[in-house]
Amino acid sequence: MPRPQGFTYEERRDGSVVLTHQGRAAGVLRGARAAKFLAEVAAGDAQLVMARWTGAYRFGNERQARNHPRNLGGRTGRR
Known part of the structure; x- marks a missing residue:
């Protein structure tokens, strides 16, 4: 996990x-x-x-799941 x-x-x-992330405001506490x-x-x-x-934390498997064919929302032409 990165x-x-x-x-x-x-x-x-x-x-x-x-709080800032890469120079952009991410939140104020x-x-x-x-x-x-x-x-x-x-x-x-x-x-x-x-x-x-900040809520900007994602686990490695969530990043991979975003690009899984099942999660592309019909963009692959198949359902």
């Missing part, structure tokens, strides 16, 4: 946390959620935590 990469976060003065996120980042793999919190 390791997530390209995520960064920035703590703001107002206590919020801005405020209040208790921001504190919980920062605790998880400090305790574990930061890239994995950020991928999970």
Whole structure:
């Protein structure tokens, strides 16, 4: 399974946390959620935590399943 990469976060003065993925905004956390996120980042793999919190994390088998003929929605001409 490939390791997530390209995520960064920035703590703001107002206590919020801005998450970015490859330079694009992926989410903003405020209040208790921001504190919980920062605790998880400090305790574990930061890239994995950020991928999970943004919802941008996909398992390898989900990527493969997207291209399976059964999941192409009739684009192959067969049903």
